Amino acid sequence: xRTSRLEAFSDGVLAIIITIMVLELKxxxxxxxxxxxxxxxxxxxxxxxxxxxxxxxxxxxxxxxHLVRRVSGGVLWANLALLxxxxxxxxxxxxxxxxxxERTPVVVYGANLLGAGVAYLVLQTVxxxxxxxxxxxxxxxxxDFKGKVSPGFYLAGTLSALAIDRSGxxxxxxxxxxxxxVAIMWIVPDRRIDRVVRQYETPD
Amino acid sequence: xRTSRLEAFSDGVLAIIITIMVLELKxxxxxxxxxxxxxxxxxxxxxxxxxxxxxxxxxxxxxxxHLVRRVSGGVLWANLALLxxxxxxxxxxxxxxxxxxERTPVVVYGANLLGAGVAYLVLQTVxxxxxxxxxxxxxxxxxDFKGKVSPGFYLAGTLSALAIDRSGxxxxxxxxxxxxxVAIMWIVPDRRIDRVVRQYETPD
Amino acid sequence: xRTSRLEAFSDGVLAIIITIMVLELKxxxxxxxxxxxxxxxxxxxxxxxxxxxxxxxxxxxxxxxHLVRRVSGGVLWANLALLxxxxxxxxxxxxxxxxxxERTPVVVYGANLLGAGVAYLVLQTVxxxxxxxxxxxxxxxxxDFKGKVSPGFYLAGTLSALAIDRSGxxxxxxxxxxxxxVAIMWIVPDRRIDRVVRQYETPD
Amino acid sequence: xRTSRLEAFSDGVLAIIITIMVLELKxxxxxxxxxxxxxxxxxxxxxxxxxxxxxxxxxxxxxxxHLVRRVSGGVLWANLALLxxxxxxxxxxxxxxxxxxERTPVVVYGANLLGAGVAYLVLQTVxxxxxxxxxxxxxxxxxDFKGKVSPGFYLAGTLSALAIDRSGxxxxxxxxxxxxxVAIMWIVPDRRIDRVVRQYETPD
Numbered sequence: 001x002r003t004s005r006l007e008a009f010s011d012g013v014l015a016i017i018i019t020i021m022v023l024e025l026k027x028x029x030x031x032x033x034x035x036x037x038x039x040x041x042x043x044x045x046x047x048x049x050x051x052x053x054x055x056x057x058x059x060x061x062x063x064x065x066h067l068v069r070r071v072s073g074g075v076l077w078a079n080l081a082l083l084x085x086x087x088x089x090x091x092x093x094x095x096x097x098x099x100x101x102e103r104t105p106v107v108v109y110g111a112n113l114l115g116a117g118v119a120y121l122v123l124q125t126v127x128x129x130x131x132x133x134x135x136x137x138x139x140x141x142x143x144d145f146k147g148k149v150s151p152g153f154y155l156a157g158t159l160s161a162l163a164i165d166r167s168g169x170x171x172x173x174x175x176x177x178x179x180x181x182v183a184i185m186w187i188v189p190d191r192r193i194d195r196v197v198r199q200y201e202t203p204d
Numbered sequence: 205x206r207t208s209r210l211e212a213f214s215d216g217v218l219a220i221i222i223t224i225m226v227l228e229l230k231x232x233x234x235x236x237x238x239x240x241x242x243x244x245x246x247x248x249x250x251x252x253x254x255x256x257x258x259x260x261x262x263x264x265x266x267x268x269x270h271l272v273r274r275v276s277g278g279v280l281w282a283n284l285a286l287l288x289x290x291x292x293x294x295x296x297x298x299x300x301x302x303x304x305x306e307r308t309p310v311v312v313y314g315a316n317l318l319g320a321g322v323a324y325l326v327l328q329t330v331x332x333x334x335x336x337x338x339x340x341x342x343x344x345x346x347x348d349f350k351g352k353v354s355p356g357f358y359l360a361g362t363l364s365a366l367a368i369d370r371s372g373x374x375x376x377x378x379x380x381x382x383x384x385x386v387a388i389m390w391i392v393p394d395r396r397i398d399r400v401v402r403q404y405e406t407p408d
Numbered sequence: 409x410r411t412s413r414l415e416a417f418s419d420g421v422l423a424i425i426i427t428i429m430v431l432e433l434k435x436x437x438x439x440x441x442x443x444x445x446x447x448x449x450x451x452x453x454x455x456x457x458x459x460x461x462x463x464x465x466x467x468x469x470x471x472x473x474h475l476v477r478r479v480s481g482g483v484l485w486a487n488l489a490l491l492x493x494x495x496x497x498x499x500x501x502x503x504x505x506x507x508x509x510e511r512t513p514v515v516v517y518g519a520n521l522l523g524a525g526v527a528y529l530v531l532q533t534v535x536x537x538x539x540x541x542x543x544x545x546x547x548x549x550x551x552d553f554k555g556k557v558s559p560g561f562y563l564a565g566t567l568s569a570l571a572i573d574r575s576g577x578x579x580x581x582x583x584x585x586x587x588x589x590v591a592i593m594w595i596v597p598d599r600r601i602d603r604v605v606r607q608y609e610t611p612d
Numbered sequence: 613x614r615t616s617r618l619e620a621f622s623d624g625v626l627a628i629i630i631t632i633m634v635l636e637l638k639x640x641x642x643x644x645x646x647x648x649x650x651x652x653x654x655x656x657x658x659x660x661x662x663x664x665x666x667x668x669x670x671x672x673x674x675x676x677x678h679l680v681r682r683v684s685g686g687v688l689w690a691n692l693a694l695l696x697x698x699x700x701x702x703x704x705x706x707x708x709x710x711x712x713x714e715r716t717p718v719v720v721y722g723a724n725l726l727g728a729g730v731a732y733l734v735l736q737t738v739x740x741x742x743x744x745x746x747x748x749x750x751x752x753x754x755x756d757f758k759g760k761v762s763p764g765f766y767l768a769g770t771l772s773a774l775a776i777d778r779s780g781x782x783x784x785x786x787x788x789x790x791x792x793x794v795a796i797m798w799i800v801p802d803r804r805i806d807r808v809v810r811q812y813e814t815p816d
Contacts, residue, residue, distance in 0.1 A: 012219030015624030216423030420627030
């Protein structure tokens with residue numbers, strides 16, 4: 001089975017997820033800039049964060065399927081599992097936003113990021129296994145530094161929000177820093193990171 | 205007429221249906237895990253069930269149109285009838301969820317599953333008839349064990365919810381078990397089922 | 409400029425319009441069949457009518473662009489005008505439904521149908537003019553019996569709702585009969601209608 | 613990397629943005645024409661304005677990517693930045709509409725137009741730089757009269773609403789005239805404008 005319809009369907013779902021989140025931005029009741037900032041300021045920043053994350057997933061999905069010729073049933077279902085995790089972003093983003101970064105909603109958002117990250121790795125593994133030895137995806141991904149580090153950061157952030165300074169804002173702040181940091185790591189042009197990674201991996 | 209635009213349109217509609225359902229997940233008012241579970245726990249599980257069903261239909265639709273070269277007016281309308289039935293999932297899922305599995309909403313959800321299953325069989329039949337003898341779809345579908353058994357289970361589940369233990373939860377429980385069971389039957393890799401079906405069909 | 413992206417964009421917009429209308433179906437508060445019928449019965453039938461209309465437009469759009477190779481700026485804007493008219497269906501359908509077929513909302517729905525019908529004819533004319541003499545679309549469309557009769561029925565229905573039996577239901581009933589009738593005329597396989605039209609047009 | 617999936621994804625997002633705005637049109641409570649005009653009249657006109665703007669962006673995006681063969685990571689992110697700006701239209705349109713053209717919401721709408729215009733120019737610049745000397749996009753765009761004039765008008769309109777007649781309607785009126793005027797400038801067939809521009813640019 002060719003990948004074209006799987007790509008088209010995934011593009012459709014990702015396009016809807018990325019756009020539907022804007023429906024969560026509530027129009028302020030007043031008509032002053034202060035009303036906008038009070039009501040929508042937080043929402044706009046969480047929307048931006050989730051928009052960037054869905055953009056990263058679309059970007060990576062796009063790259064990944066460049067190296068895939070045929071898809072099996074396992075790939076279809078692993079892909080749907082990834083889309084399911086991503087489809088929860090509008091919900092978890094809205095809760096985190098509406099709670100103004102309360103501890104539990106931030107933990108749930110982190111769990112959602114973690115779930116999507118793991119689902120992505122599972123999809124990648126299913127494809128590589130299907131392609132067998134000399135899998136082109138395996139060669140392109142290499143050690144997959146970013147892909148493996150990201151879930152670690154999501155987990156660290158989520159655990160920080162759970163365990164550190166439960167009555168204050170420190171743990172939540174660390175969590176948000178992790179989530180924003182990973183997003184920046186993915187946006188920054190690969191070349192620079194690649195050079196770092198290469199130096200790190202070949203120290204001889 | 206080629207199938208590419210019919211596939212693209214169907215992909216679009218299915219992508220929207222599968223994603224729109226997440227808008228039914230209501231953000232809890234409190235910010236504790238208990239609030240989330242109380243408010244969204246049921247919704248998340250029904251969302252997952254309907255997500256899987258739309259995924260199954262997309263998957264099967266995808267496979268079916270691999271074997272179709274040209275579409276007639278009849279195929280276009282049979283396809284639209286299927287999409288109409290599937291487009292009601294967000295509504296029937298929301299009602300079942302909101303009612304916490306009351307009898308009537310579960311019956312209506314079952315009727316929706318049944319309608320979609322029948323619409324799929326009609327679409328398949330229209331295509332096979334259009335392809336004439338030696339229809340490649342007919343050969344691929346074969347006896348279509350799963351496709352024919354599924355409506356039976358939807359009907360059995362719906363009737364259970366209607367007739368069994370009208371004041372209690374037994375009938376509804378049987379119905380939900382049927383609906384979840386059929387979904388699992390479709391997800392489980394075909395090979396295993398195929399072997400069972402083959403043994404069942406060729407007992408000599 | 410090729411037509412592929414115009415078709416893909418139109419497919420996307422039509423897929424969203426056709427699916428978004430289901431969001432207007434309000435989940436009933438009670439959990440009995442009577443609650444469903446009282447709350448959603450009308451909504452389901454108006455949703456079905458508008459679903460069929462968008463399906464008809466998609467179907468015709470699909471056929472029309474089979475005969476188009478290149479698109480000019482004029483075609484792009486005529487196509488957007490058609491999409492704009494169609495995008496108002498969820499709104500006019502919701503108002504007609506919510507008002508339980510009051511006179512003004514039915515008139516507005518009819519005006520929407522009329523606007524879409526005229527926009528479609530304009531798009532067709534712009535394409536034919538661009539293709540010049542021996543336009544393949546012109547040859548395929550021929551006298552375009554259905555396309556020219558439909559706006560007449562929309563107008564007749566709208567005027568009936570406006571003028572006939574202003575305090576009762578007769579005018580609105582005629583309007584709805586016109587709107588449903590035109591939809592059925594488009595669904596019924598072309599062959600049968602074509603035969604009638606051919607007999608009507610070549611009486612010698 | 614080829615452009616097909618970037619185009620498909622952008623088409624999807626733009627199709628959703630352009631259609632989602634209709635969800636902001638609130639169904640009037642009464643059933644008279646006066647109710648419709650009072651409740652939805654403003655909304656319909658702002659919806660039309662934003663619909664036309666998204667249509668213009670889709671149109672230009674479509675033309676631009678006709679001249680692009682391969683996309684780099686920078687182009688992907690510049691494209692996502694443009695989509696982000698455009699995805700805010702449903703929100704800023706709804707606020708401007710709901711406030712009945714109060715000063716601050718009009719300024720925010722103008723800032724949104726300005727942001728999208730600048731993001732478009734950035735995307736164009738990133739592509740031209742990637743294509744190197746003899747960039748086909750550079751040659752097609754030429755001096756890009758419209759593209760460079762538009763942000764000027766958005767800025768002028770926004771500043772008018774901010775600074776002129778702060779207690780009255782004059783500044784806001786100038787702003788709206790600018791926003792509508794730029795939209796008309798883009799819709800009017802290029803030939804006429806082109807002739808004007810050419811006369812203006814080659815006065816010898």
